[in-house]
Amino acid sequence: MVGVGTLVLGLTAAGSAPARAAASAAGPRGGNRATPLGEPGPNGFWYGTDSFTMTVSGSAPYSEPHIGGKYGGYIGMAGNWANWQHCGDKVAWSAADSAAANTDFNGYHLGVGTGVYWFMGGPGVDPHYNGTTTEAYAWGQQQASQTLSDIAGLRVTYPVIFADVELPGNAPGISPARDNGWTAVYTSPCSGKVSHSGIAKSVDRADFNGFFDEIAHNSSYAPGVYSSAPVWASIFGTGGYSHIRHTYEWTYVPDTSSLAHTPDGWCLRNTHTCAQFYGGVTSSDSNALMWQWSGGGGTFNGFGDFDQIDANRTPPPG
Numbered sequence: 001m002v003g004v005g006t007l008v009l010g011l012t013a014a015g016s017a018p019a020r021a022a023a024s025a026a027g028p029r030g031g032n033r034a035t036p037l038g039e040p041g042p043n044g045f046w047y048g049t050d051s052f053t054m055t056v057s058g059s060a061p062y063s064e065p066h067i068g069g070k071y072g073g074y075i076g077m078a079g080n081w082a083n084w085q086h087c088g089d090k091v092a093w094s095a096a097d098s099a100a101a102n103t104d105f106n107g108y109h110l111g112v113g114t115g116v117y118w119f120m121g122g123p124g125v126d127p128h129y130n131g132t133t134t135e136a137y138a139w140g141q142q143q144a145s146q147t148l149s150d151i152a153g154l155r156v157t158y159p160v161i162f163a164d165v166e167l168p169g170n171a172p173g174i175s176p177a178r179d180n181g182w183t184a185v186y187t188s189p190c191s192g193k194v195s196h197s198g199i200a201k202s203v204d205r206a207d208f209n210g211f212f213d214e215i216a217h218n219s220s221y222a223p224g225v226y227s228s229a230p231v232w233a234s235i236f237g238t239g240g241y242s243h244i245r246h247t248y249e250w251t252y253v254p255d256t257s258s259l260a261h262t263p264d265g266w267c268l269r270n271t272h273t274c275a276q277f278y279g280g281v282t283s284s285d286s287n288a289l290m291w292q293w294s295g296g297g298g299t300f301n302g303f304g305d306f307d308q309i310d311a312n313r314t315p316p317p318g
Contacts, residue, residue, distance in 0.1 A: 044265070044310070044311055044312055045263070045310055046073055046111045046112060047072050047263075047308065047309075048064070048074060048290075048306075048307040049064070049075075049097055049305055049306060050075040050292065051076060051092035051093075052092050054066075054094070054303055054305070061110055067259055067306070070110050071104050071111065072112060073101050073113060073114070073115065073158065073307070074100070074101035074114050075115040075117060075158070075162070076098055076115075076154075077091050077092040077117055077164070078093070078117065078118055078147055078150045078154065078156075078161075079118050079119070079150040080174065080175075081118075081125065081189075084146055085121075085127070085189040086190065087189060090173035098114040098154070101113050102155055113155075113157030114155060114157050114158060115156065115161075116154065116156055117161070117162035117163070117164045117226055118143060118146075118150075118164060120140075120164055120207075121139070121180055122182030122183070122207060123135075123136040123139060123199055123203050123204060123207045124185040124186055125180065125189045126139040126181070127189050129185055131200075133206035134206075136206040136210065138210060139210065140206070140208060140211035140212070141211065142210075144213075144214030144215050145214060147211075148214075148218070158314070159220075159222055160221065160223070160224040160248050161215050161221045161222070161223060162225060163224070163225045164225075164226045165182070166226070166231055167182065167234070167235075168180060169298070176192040181199075182199065182235045183197065183234070184199070185199065201241040205236060205241040208236075211223065212247070225244065225249055226251075226252070226292075227249075227252075227278060229276050229277070229278040230253070232279055233278070236279075242278075242279055243280050244278075244279035244281065245279065248289050248315070249278065249279070249287060250289055250292065251275055251278065251288075251291055252292040253276050253297060254293075255293055255294055255295070255297045255299045256268065256273065256294050256299065259301055259306070263291065263293050263308040266291060268293065275288070286313055288313070289309070289310055289314070291307065291308040292305055
């Protein structure tokens with residue numbers, strides 16, 4: 001998500017955690033604005049960017065930097081668990097790119113405008129961690145509440161708030177915990193020192209469920225998740241706790257450092273490289289929304305993060 005990493009309703013948080021329904025919760029504004037015929041870009045999709053600033057030059061309506069096509073959206077980090085806990089100083093937000101995306105959306109009926117994500121902390125960086133699903137669920141709720149507080153002053157037009165679930169590795173200023181607290185418990189949120197390894201998948205899932213439920217039931221947005229198949233499985237396994245079959249998803253694998261083959265649909269042109277989703281979701285599912293095809297997961301293209309956004313799957317206004 002932020003170029004530094006390896007970069008979801010169940011019956012109960014502590015149970016087998018079946019997927020949580022995301023079809024009924026939608027956001028404040030949005031709509032299905034497909035790429036107009038005759039304009040450069042992938043038919044039925046929008047090109048976009050996310051996180052740190054990538055210069056969007058020229059005049060409105062704006063074009064996607066470096067690869068052309070209409071600029072169809074910006075997804076920014078609304079907040080970061082580490083910054084919230086006073087042990088990080090970086091929030092990957094670009095006011096300029098958000099403004100450009102919103103200009104295209106509001107002024108020219110192009111794209112999806114601005115969306116947001118929260119860089120999420122696992123149970124292991126909860127200052128009140130006690131190994132229970134009850135506390136983990138509360139920790140997820142608290143993060144969602146902070147997310148809603150953080151976006152109050154932003155002009156968010158995309159109706160899904162994504163929980164960024166990843167294992168960032170060495171990410172100075174972004175996170176002091178290499179795994180964001182999903183696989184190990186830390187002596188304190190900011191210490192970077194592991195107290196002990198191993199967190200039950202039920203506890204990890206309770207954290208995620210708390211975030212999901214708070215967004216779904218106490219906002220006009222729909223909850224979603226940004227992750228990858230390998231990372232998702234490493235945290236939640238492949239059993240019941242991993243299933244998010246009806247949750248809106250944004251994936252970042254596979255990815256490429258080259259901009260030579262841009263996406264057409266869910267695959268890079270003239271290649272066999274196609275978006276892979278997770279938790280039981282495939283690219284043919286209506287809740288597969290976005291693909292960060294270059295710049296995420298530690299890849300470097302020299303510019304930043306590029307995204308493919310399905311225009312026909314944008315959740316309707318709620």
